Amino acid sequence: MGRIAGVLGDARRSQRAFSMPSAGSYDIGARIFLAGLYRAVAADLGPFSGTEEILDIGAGPGHLAVELASRHSGVRVAGVDPDPEMSALAAGRAAEAGVGDRVRLVPGTAEALPFPDQSFDVVTSTLSLHHWDDADQGLKEVRRVLRPEGRAVIYDVPAWIARLEHEHTGFEQAVARAPFERRELRGFSWPGPLRILRRATLA
């Protein structure tokens, strides 16, 4: 009985953290359904001069981090995630793609990013913000770790979709309160011409 309760508890936590019962099942779904999203986001984020330090918050199994490091041979990508299984999948993916030396996976959360001030040129995140316990605090941390000329580009579902899963303050509301001079929120075309996701650019 205790074991069943433990398994159910793990599945509930995973559902809250990434909408699937386990990191492995999320990764399979991401490979099948989200490959086009990672390509679209990597194209949208570029071009890069070649030496940028990029942070991917809630990097999960590392699809976007690996896509960025593979496309741009000089950039270095840090992926932060609280889930060790997700980070293990990401490390394996980076090694397999031959970019393990430029993709590092770091345990942590958006609300307490484990990096010094002004560490990154670009901060990004896909489909993660609506899982953060405190999106306002997460965006404050984004500001702290960005270099003065840096930019954050965050892609997530609108609040009405996030609320179908759990209570959430909402992407749009958190962006409106974020401590940046420039806050731009737009629809992001994916899949194809559909604009299911929103993209916030903060600088």
Ligand SMILES: C[S@@+](CC[C@H](N)C(=O)[O-])C[C@H]1O[C@@H](n2cnc3c(N)ncnc32)[C@H](O)[C@@H]1O
């Ligand atoms: C739906 S998955 C998205 C993963 C990846 N960005 C992608 O697009 O495939 C959400 C990710 O956010 C992570 N996450 C949950 N809460 C977080 C938090 N407070 N700070 C940072 N990441 C968090 C989860 O562990 C999970 O890897």
